Amino acid sequence: MIVSLRYGRAFCASLAFSTLVLMAGGAVAADGPFSICVVHNNADHPSITAIVKGMNDEGKIYGANITYFDPAFDPQKQVSMVEDCIARKPSVIVVNAVDPAAVVQVLKKASEAGFPVVMQNADTNDAGHAFTKTFVGSQSYDQGYAVGQMIVKATGGKGNLVMITGKPGQFDVVQRANGAKAAFADAKADIKILAEEPADWSKDKALTVMQDLLTRYPDINIVFGQDDPMALGALQAIKAQGVEGIKVFGVNGNKDACNAIKAGDMYGTAMQLSYMVGVYTVRAAYDIYKGRQVPTKMLAPTAPVTPDNVAALYSQCW
Amino acid sequence: MKRLLSGGSQTAVLVAAAIFVTFAISANEYFLTLGNLENVARQISLDAPLVFGQAVVLIAGGIDISVGSTMAMAAGLTVGLQPFGTPVAVVAALAFGATIGAFNGFLVTKGRIVPFVATLGTMSVVRGLLLTYTKQQPISGIDDAFTWWGGGSVGIVPMPLLITLALLVGLAIFLRRTRAGRNLYAIGGGREAAYLAGISVGRHQFLAYVISGTLAAVSGVLLASRLNSATVQLGNDSALLSISAALIGGASLLGGRGRIVGAFLGVLALGMLTNGMNLLGTDTYYQIAVRASILIAVVAIDAFSITVARRRLAAAAAGLNP
Amino acid sequence: MTVTPSKEIETAGNAGRQGFAVPFVYLGQGRSGVVIRVLRNHTALILLVALVIVGGLLSNVFLTPRNLLNIMWAVSILGIIALGQTMLLITCNFDMSVAFVVGLAGIITVLAQIAGLDLVTSMAFGLAGGMAIGLVNGLLVVYTRANPFLITLGTALLAYSASLALTHSQTLYATIPDFNILGRGRLFGVVHYSVVLAVVLALALEFVLRRTTFGRTLYVIGLNETAGRMSGLPTRRVKLITFVLCGGTAALAGLIMTARTGSTVASAGAGMEFDSIIAAVLGGTSLFGGQGGALRTLVGVLVLGVLNNLLILLSVPIEGQQIAKGLVFLAVVWADSVLRNQ
Numbered sequence: 001m002i003v004s005l006r007y008g009r010a011f012c013a014s015l016a017f018s019t020l021v022l023m024a025g026g027a028v029a030a031d032g033p034f035s036i037c038v039v040h041n042n043a044d045h046p047s048i049t050a051i052v053k054g055m056n057d058e059g060k061i062y063g064a065n066i067t068y069f070d071p072a073f074d075p076q077k078q079v080s081m082v083e084d085c086i087a088r089k090p091s092v093i094v095v096n097a098v099d100p101a102a103v104v105q106v107l108k109k110a111s112e113a114g115f116p117v118v119m120q121n122a123d124t125n126d127a128g129h130a131f132t133k134t135f136v137g138s139q140s141y142d143q144g145y146a147v148g149q150m151i152v153k154a155t156g157g158k159g160n161l162v163m164i165t166g167k168p169g170q171f172d173v174v175q176r177a178n179g180a181k182a183a184f185a186d187a188k189a190d191i192k193i194l195a196e197e198p199a200d201w202s203k204d205k206a207l208t209v210m211q212d213l214l215t216r217y218p219d220i221n222i223v224f225g226q227d228d229p230m231a232l233g234a235l236q237a238i239k240a241q242g243v244e245g246i247k248v249f250g251v252n253g254n255k256d257a258c259n260a261i262k263a264g265d266m267y268g269t270a271m272q273l274s275y276m277v278g279v280y281t282v283r284a285a286y287d288i289y290k291g292r293q294v295p296t297k298m299l300a301p302t303a304p305v306t307p308d309n310v311a312a313l314y315s316q317c318w
Numbered sequence: 319m320k321r322l323l324s325g326g327s328q329t330a331v332l333v334a335a336a337i338f339v340t341f342a343i344s345a346n347e348y349f350l351t352l353g354n355l356e357n358v359a360r361q362i363s364l365d366a367p368l369v370f371g372q373a374v375v376l377i378a379g380g381i382d383i384s385v386g387s388t389m390a391m392a393a394g395l396t397v398g399l400q401p402f403g404t405p406v407a408v409v410a411a412l413a414f415g416a417t418i419g420a421f422n423g424f425l426v427t428k429g430r431i432v433p434f435v436a437t438l439g440t441m442s443v444v445r446g447l448l449l450t451y452t453k454q455q456p457i458s459g460i461d462d463a464f465t466w467w468g469g470g471s472v473g474i475v476p477m478p479l480l481i482t483l484a485l486l487v488g489l490a491i492f493l494r495r496t497r498a499g500r501n502l503y504a505i506g507g508g509r510e511a512a513y514l515a516g517i518s519v520g521r522h523q524f525l526a527y528v529i530s531g532t533l534a535a536v537s538g539v540l541l542a543s544r545l546n547s548a549t550v551q552l553g554n555d556s557a558l559l560s561i562s563a564a565l566i567g568g569a570s571l572l573g574g575r576g577r578i579v580g581a582f583l584g585v586l587a588l589g590m591l592t593n594g595m596n597l598l599g600t601d602t603y604y605q606i607a608v609r610a611s612i613l614i615a616v617v618a619i620d621a622f623s624i625t626v627a628r629r630r631l632a633a634a635a636a637g638l639n640p
Numbered sequence: 641m642t643v644t645p646s647k648e649i650e651t652a653g654n655a656g657r658q659g660f661a662v663p664f665v666y667l668g669q670g671r672s673g674v675v676i677r678v679l680r681n682h683t684a685l686i687l688l689v690a691l692v693i694v695g696g697l698l699s700n701v702f703l704t705p706r707n708l709l710n711i712m713w714a715v716s717i718l719g720i721i722a723l724g725q726t727m728l729l730i731t732c733n734f735d736m737s738v739a740f741v742v743g744l745a746g747i748i749t750v751l752a753q754i755a756g757l758d759l760v761t762s763m764a765f766g767l768a769g770g771m772a773i774g775l776v777n778g779l780l781v782v783y784t785r786a787n788p789f790l791i792t793l794g795t796a797l798l799a800y801s802a803s804l805a806l807t808h809s810q811t812l813y814a815t816i817p818d819f820n821i822l823g824r825g826r827l828f829g830v831v832h833y834s835v836v837l838a839v840v841l842a843l844a845l846e847f848v849l850r851r852t853t854f855g856r857t858l859y860v861i862g863l864n865e866t867a868g869r870m871s872g873l874p875t876r877r878v879k880l881i882t883f884v885l886c887g888g889t890a891a892l893a894g895l896i897m898t899a900r901t902g903s904t905v906a907s908a909g910a911g912m913e914f915d916s917i918i919a920a921v922l923g924g925t926s927l928f929g930g931q932g933g934a935l936r937t938l939v940g941v942l943v944l945g946v947l948n949n950l951l952i953l954l955s956v957p958i959e960g961q962q963i964a965k966g967l968v969f970l971a972v973v974w975a976d977s978v979l980r981n982q
Contacts, residue, residue, distance in 0.1 A: 043602060044907055049809045067599040073551045076541060080361045084596035087354040101458040101547035105469050113353075125458075168958050169454045169550025198958055203901045204908065208714040212952040215707045216699075229811065233901060240824070241706075256811070256903075425970065430977045432927050434789070438914065439973065442966030450959035558793060571787045603805040610797030613790060614780065621786035 035065040036285050037085035038094040039078055041122055041171075043070035045201065047227075047252055047274045048096075050318045051121065054278020062286045073170065075102040082106045086113055092285040094118045096137075099171065100125040107131040116288045120281050121274075122171060129296070133288050136281045138272050138300040140172045143251045144179020146270040146302040149187070151180070151222055154247055154267050154306075157189035161222040162213050163196040164206050164230045173198075176226050176251060194220065199230050206233030214241055223248045228257035228269055235265055253305055258317035261310045271303040275318060330567040330583035333616070337587050341594035348597040356476060362589035363482040364468065364540050365559060366582060370489055371533030372560035373581035377493070378526035379506035379573025380426060380433040385534040386556030387444035388418045392538025393548040394451055397459045404461045411542075412535045418444060419531020423524035441557075448550055459546040468544030478540050482582075485536070489578045502526055506573030563588050566616050570624065683976050684923045684939045691946045699953045707949070712835045715945035717742075717893045717900075719838040719938055721909075722916040722923075723845055724889030726937040727882050729920050730849070731861040732929025733781060733788040735883065737773055737796035738890035738916055742909025744799045745770040745894030749819075750812045750904055759816050767891045773799050774887020778880040796913065803906035813903045823899030834896045838938070841889070845934035854878060862929025919944050922972055 038055070040048055052068060059066045067088065071077035075098045083106060085093050093115050097103050104127050110117050111131035119128075121137040151161070163180070166173040177196065184191045194217045199206035206225060214220065214237065223238070223246060225231025231250030238246050250257050253271025260266040277300050284294050305313050341349040348354060368385050375382045392411040399407035418440060425436035459465070470477045493499035501522050504512040513519050534556075542548055567584030569576025591612070595605050695702040721738050728735050749766030757765070777795050781788045814820060825833050849855035857878045860868040869875045890909075898904040923940025925932025947968060951961045 044804065044809045044905075046809065046811055068602070069596060070602045074554060075545055075547070075549055075551060076364065076553075077555075079545065080357070080592070081596060083357040083361070084354075084593055087348045087351065087357060087593075088597055088599070089348070098551060099456045099545070099547055099549045101456060102545035102549070105465060105544065105546060168449055169452065169456075171456065174455055195952075195955060196958075197952060200910075202908070202910070203903065203905075204897055207901060208948075209952065211710045211714065212707075212949050215701050215704070215710065215949075216953045216955070218701075229903075229905075236901065254811075256813070425974070429974045431970070431973050435921065435927060435973050436970070438918075439966050439970035442969065443963050446959050446962030446964075446966060449962060454958075561790065565790070571790070603801045606797050606801035606804070610794045610801065613797070614794035617790040617794065618780060618784040618786045622784045625785050 033091075034063060034286065034289055035067070035088075035090040036092050036094055036282070037067050037069070037088055037090035038120070039069045039071065039081045039085060039096065041071065041078070041096045041098045042073045043068065044072070045227075046229075046254055046318070047272055048121075050272075050274035051278040051281075054275040055282050056278075058279040058282040062282060064282060064286070066282075071098060073098055073167070075099040078103065079106045082110060086110050086115055090115065091289045092116050092118055094120050094281055094285065095124075096121045097124050097128075097171070098122070100128065104128040104131075118281060118284055118288070121277060134284055134294045134296055134298055136284055136298045136300070137277050138302045140175035141179040141182075142299070142302045143270040143272065144176035144181075145183045146179075146304050147176070147224060147249050147251060147268070148180035148183025150268040150270070150304050150306060151191065151224065151247075151249055152183065152187040152189045155191070155222060157184075157187055157191065159190075159222045159247075160192050160194050160217065160219050161224060162194050162210075162217065162220050164209060164223065164225045164234055165196055165198045166201045166226050166230075168198050173226060180224060191222070199233065201227055201230065203229040203233035206230035207237045210234040210237035211241070214238065214243060221246055225250045228252035228254045231266065231269070232256055232260060235260065239265075253303070253313075253317050255317045258305060258310055258314055261305060261307055262314070264307065268304060268306045271305050271313065271316060273300045273303065273316065276300055330580045330587060333566055333612075334583045334587040334590065337590045337594065341590065341597070345594055345597045349594060352474065354593070354597070356471070356474060358586075358589050358593050359479045360469075360476040360544075361593065362585050363476060363478040364537060364544060365556070365563075365589070366482040366537075366585050367485055367533040367540070368537040368556055369560045369563045369581050369585045370485060370578055371530035372557075373564040373567065373569050373576055373578060374489070374493070374502065374533075375433075375526050375530045376561075376564050376569040376571065377506050377573065377576050378502040378523055379509065380523060380526060381437065381561070381571070382422060382527065382530045382534075383434060383437040383557045384418065384422060384441040384444060385530060385560055386553030387441045387448065388415050388531055388534040388553075389538040389541065389556055390548070390550065390552035391418075391444050391448045391451070392535035393542040393545075393552055394448055394457065394538075396539045396542035397546070397548045398451065398457050400459055400461050400464070404464045408539050411539050412532060415531040415533070415535020415538070416528050417531070419528035419534075420524070422531065423527035426527065427520035427524050445550070452548065452550060454550065456547055456549040459542065462546075464543055465546050466543070468540045468542070478544070481536075481540065485533070486578055486582055493578060498522065498525065503574050506575070508574070559585075559588065562613050562616070565620060566612075570620060572624070681924065683972060683979065684936065684943055687922075687972060688939055688943050688946065691943065691950065695946065695950045695953070699950070702950065702953055707953075709831065709835075711942070711945045711949045713832045714949070715941050716832065716834040716838040717897050718912060718915055718919060718944070719941040720834075720841060720893040720896070721890050721912055722919040722937045722941050723838075723841055723934055724886035725916040726920045726923075726925050726932055726934060727845070727849075727858060728788075728886050729862075729917070729925045729927065730858045730929060730932045731879055731882055732865075733879065733882070734792060734917065735774070735777060735886045735890070736789060736792040736913045737777060737799055738886065738893075739909040739911060739913040740796045740799040740803065740906075741770045741773050741887055741890040742894035742897060742912060743904065743906050744773070744803045744806075745891035746898035746904035746908055747803050747806050747812060747906065749895055749898060750814050751806060753815045753819070754812070759819055762816070763819075763895055766895050767888060770887045770891020770894065771884050772887070774884040774890075775880070777887065778883030781883065782876050782879050800906060807906050809906065811903050811905050814898060820899045820902050823896050823901070834900070837892075837896070842934045842938045849933060854881075858882065859930050862926075862931070915944065918969060921976075922969070924976070 069081040078098045103124050107128050108131050117132045119132050119135040123135045197209045199209045223234045225234050228250040231248050235248045247267040250269040253269050257269045287294050392415050395411040396407050399410050422437050422440055425431050426433050468478055501517045505519050563584035564581045567580030745766040748769040749762045752762035752765045777792050780791045827836050857873050861875050919940040920937045922943050923936035
């Protein structure tokens with residue numbers, strides 16, 4: 001009796017499920033002439049949204065059919081999604097690596113199955129380059145380096161810095177920190193890093209963390225937020241405490257940060273040109289699809305946005 | 319077939335079948351290819367050991383939230399200790415998993431802490447250990463031959479699937495044919511009754527957590543082999559995935575029910591679901607919504623059927639004993 | 641005086657316990673000594689005092705008024721969420737959807753402002769959104785008797801997907817400047833409104849729990865729902881209302897968080913579901929239901945806030961922070977469990 005009841009319920013649920021998926025999924029993509037399968041590292045961030053916008057706009061021109069996958073920073077999911085991409089048989093696969101080493105095996109699989117791979121925004125390692133056509137993007141390390149240079153220039157190479165970082169353990173977090181430190185070392189700057197505290201890419205957490213850091217280190221005069229929202233959160237804490245003379249730097253180049261630089265609240269940000277990265281990814285993919293040669297690296301410049309040039313660069317802020 | 323369907327696995331069979339048919343119809347040109355089915359098999363067999371462990375704990379009436387972090391740490395040790403020889407690294411990873419399981423078991427049986435809370439605390443501690451161990455950087459493996467265990471195939475059958483099936487058979491025999499295994503069901507079904515029947519409740523619960531920790535580490539070792547790398551990001555969703563899969567497979571949060579075959583079908587169903595939606599190119603928003611709806615439906619149906627069954631039992635008992 | 645279960649029949653997989661295991665209940669604890677009773681009832685308070693003393697000794701800036709006010713401002717949002725969560729925990733239920741309700745409520749409010757609605761209406765929309773999720777939670781849990789933990793995890797994902805669909809992963813900015821006062825403004829220029837709000841809500845809830853039929857019904861549901869229903873209490877309706885109120889407090893917290901930074905994203909409240917439960921449990925609200933209070937929860941929230949603050953003030957590296965938080969949590973629940981079993 002009980003078994004038959006469970007059967008009945010489960011069956012109804014199964015039917016409901018099928019309907020649900022078919023409605024949500026829509027039609028299967030037709031085997032179009034030019035299709036791109038993109039695996040992000042984490043779609044829920046404005047910089048990725050800008051890349052997607054660039055790809056969609058440019059994709060229209062080339063008649064590209066683009067599909068996006070979001071592994072939300074999980075390397076295991078990313079590998080599975082690249083495999084699912086292979087099964088969809090696209091013209092080109094685009095991967096934004098969560099972990100440079102973890103994708104190597106699946107890149108090999110894609111390449112052996114005859115699918116060209118373009119790395120975007122976050123590259124794989126040297127072992128993986130054997131299986132990829134090109135890399136399009138600005139590199140986290142370069143962004144960190146650019147911010148480091150801006151800091152040295154704005155402070156005369158002297159000061160006490162705190163860094164508000166993203167989620168511990170992520171590639172961008174480590175690379176942006178390393179880039180900034182390398183810039184300090186290259187300039188032989190006397191910049192003391194007082195603390196590196198994570199705020200998980202959250203503006204609200206950055207606000208709280210910065211409050212505590214201000215209490216702990218009254219002599220802070222430089223803040224490096226690893227993305228613009230966190231830099232702006234830190235800025236808000238500084239304003240709320242009424243502290244003067246702290247220079248705040250970010251990475252991204254979003255509209256809010258550019259406005260803050262214009263208003264003289266922030267001192268600089270490293271602009272990622274994410275929209276253009278999206279545009280150039282589609283162009284590179286199209287060239288590969290047509291069998292043309294593409295360069296092995298297409299690095300988007302990291303543009304330092306400072307109070308001096310913000311007016312000129314404002315139209316690029318996203 | 320009848321045996322397979324007894325004990326609550328029928329929901330899993332139906333859900334898995336429904337998902338299979340849905341995608342076979344709607345995405346057949348991609349879904350029903352040998353290459354894709356092999357992909358799905360490989361994808362689910364990495365998670366399967368961890369789900370088996372969760373099922374064992376659920377059967378014994380507990381829950382283990384720490385499986386994801388244990389898996390990630392085991393993957394880290396497998397990769398990081400390779401300079402000492404891969405066998406050493408694998409043994410160390412499995413031993414770590416067993417230790418964390420023992421720690422959970424200790425907290426639950428000796429500390430009398432609610433399982434959900436105890437394993438939540440453990441999760442936080444293990445994540446901290448992992449952050450310390452990896453120094454927040456991704457770490458890469460050096461033994462290329464080792465990647466065969468997670469990435470290789472025997473014929474067309476992925477190697478991890480063979481390992482998972484071996485574990486499946488072993489655990490099914492353990493749960494159904496050994497005294498200890500049957501005692502786990504008894505404890506999950508009712509602690510007081512099991513205690514009065516002379517079963518040492520604490521020792522068996524302890525064992526369930528050790529099994530869960532070790533199996534989470536098996537998933538970690540396979541994952542390390544497949545990715546040849548480990549980061550802090552691994553396993554964030556594993557607790558939710560494993561609980562959902564085990565519930566679809568007929569386990570219950572009340573304990574005492576469920577089978578390993580069911581857990582396997584549960585993880586298979588969820589794996590096909592994700593794969594199928596990816597092949598359809600379903601938007602991330604909808605994917606999350608569909609997965610959430612399935613979780614809600616499965617949990618609600620489980621609860622509803624228990625309520626109805628209990629009412630009937632009560633009615634029957636009343637009829638016998640006026 | 642609250643009714644305290646002196647001895648739990650520990651049914652593993654506790655969450656679905658109600659209805660088939662009945663804890664032995666008796667009023668008062670005449671047998672246990674005064675010391676144990678104080679320890680048992682105020683584990684979190686003792687821990688808080690200990691943390692404050694340690695903090696004062698190890699850091700010369702910890703006990704400054706500014707730092708203490710900062711801590712309160714930082715945890716006020718979590719405090720408001722934890723109050724709603726406490727009501728549910730007393731009835732032996734959970735709400736794991738609060739984290740994403742925080743995000744969704746902020747997003748709805750900001751979208752309403754962008755659409756040109758006025759301040760009050762936009763906030764009403766945000767609150768209504770959160771209460772709607774609470775209502776869905778309540779209907780599902782009450783009428784199917786399903787496990788609240790997993791059901792609300794499911795609705796959490798639904799809320800998140802709605803937030804993603806509404807924002808397209810973009811940051812949204814509040815357009816009415818006065819709205820931001822809710823998050824940034826201070827009463828008499830000293831204490832933030834959000835702190836005042838958290839305390840007022842806690843006092844109100846404490847009153848409701850102790851002095852009203854509704855509040856007492858919550859305890860009865862947590863201790864023995866069947867008995868409560870048999871004696872004619874509207875247990876289902878009360879549970880439903882509690883879920884709606886929990887959604888409402890989470891939404892209010894979402895509005896404050898949005899007002900604090902002037903902007904919101906889909907993942908705004910991530911992690912707060914666990915933190916709110918941890919805070920309530922630290923404060924002495926039982927996961928078995930039937931036990932707990934609003935002011936206790938505020939103490940639990942303060943413990944978390946002071947701990948977070950001290951870990952930064954004492955320059956504990958991030959790896960250590962994670963381990964320390966886990967160990968403190970385990971130590972407190974262990975102590976709680978040991979004392980409870982004496």
